[in-house]
Amino acid sequence: IQLETDLRTALEQEQFVLHYQPIVAATSGRVVGAEALIRWNHPRRGMVAPGEFIEVAEDCGLIVPIGEWALREAVRQSCAWREAGQSPLRIAVNVSGVQFREPGLPEIVRTLLPEGEGRAQLMLEITESVLMDGSEEAESRMREIRDYGIAYALDDFGTGFSSLSYLKRFPVDVVKIDRSFVRDCPDDHSDASLVEAIINMAHSLDLSVTAEGVESVEQRDFLRDLGCDFLQGYLIGKPLSPLEFAAFARANAP
Ligand code: G
Numbered sequence: 001i002q003l004e005t006d007l008r009t010a011l012e013q014e015q016f017v018l019h020y021q022p023i024v025a026a027t028s029g030r031v032v033g034a035e036a037l038i039r040w041n042h043p044r045r046g047m048v049a050p051g052e053f054i055e056v057a058e059d060c061g062l063i064v065p066i067g068e069w070a071l072r073e074a075v076r077q078s079c080a081w082r083e084a085g086q087s088p089l090r091i092a093v094n095v096s097g098v099q100f101r102e103p104g105l106p107e108i109v110r111t112l113l114p115e116g117e118g119r120a121q122l123m124l125e126i127t128e129s130v131l132m133d134g135s136e137e138a139e140s141r142m143r144e145i146r147d148y149g150i151a152y153a154l155d156d157f158g159t160g161f162s163s164l165s166y167l168k169r170f171p172v173d174v175v176k177i178d179r180s181f182v183r184d185c186p187d188d189h190s191d192a193s194l195v196e197a198i199i200n201m202a203h204s205l206d207l208s209v210t211a212e213g214v215e216s217v218e219q220r221d222f223l224r225d226l227g228c229d230f231l232q233g234y235l236i237g238k239p240l241s242p243l244e245f246a247a248f249a250r251a252n253a254p
Pocket residue numbers: 036037038049050051054063067070093094095096239
């Protein structure tokens with residue numbers, strides 16, 4: 001209850017910030033975008049990680065306005081970078097299932113997108129569970145939002161229970177291989193085979209693949225050689241403040 005009250009205050013007083021973890025093309029190492037990750041800049045506790053408040057925010061419904069704030073902030077920041085001369089970046093924002101099912105989401109997305117040239121390349125990261133419950137509705141909702149030019153990444157891929165047929169049915173653009181499968185690559189043969197199978201399967205459905213949790217040069221080379229499209233992880237860069245990310249993007253521009 002105290003946390004809920006504090007989260008309301010955090011929204012009102014704009015205590016949330018977004019950090020940006022770089023995503024690069026596997027073959028060139030050039031930056032293609034980032035995953036926006038929320039932090040709570042708490043007046044006493046300092047930077048609070050999402051693991052400590054997202055679940056509570058989902059339970060009490062505050063994830064809806066918090067998630068809306070994150071979408072707005074990501075679009076604002078990405079337009080600011082564009083205006084500062086940065087090459088276009090695809091910014092991926094995590095959307096919780098609770099927020100995805102909210103009837104107002106398509107309208108929110110529509111109104112926050114700028115018109116014309118500076119249009120933000122926004123991507124929504126959803127998990128397999130979003131596709132599973134109420135899938136008819138999820139499908140039409142995905143298509144409605146996609147018509148505004150938004151792309152989708154399927155987060156934590158492989159950890160859920162969705163069947164491969166979901167990938168064919170829903171308008172997903174990118175599959176993100178969960179970092180638990182990347183961790184023991186390339187030494188663990190079953191994980192290595194699994195990662196290879198996900199990449200090949202995604203490609204045969206015309207989807208791109210991002211590997212998460214890339215921490216070593218061996219993992220990077222292994223994934224690149226399998227044809228994985230994009231890489232994300234501590235080897236590439238940890239989640240960075242907006243200023244730090246801008247410097248990273250300049251240094252690794254296409
Ligand atoms: O930043 P960190 O590595 O601690 O992120 C932990 C988890 O918090 C991630 O799995 C991510 O999905 C979730 N998360 C981060 N930012 C957001 C956000 O803006 N909205 C939602 N719903 N989840 C987020």
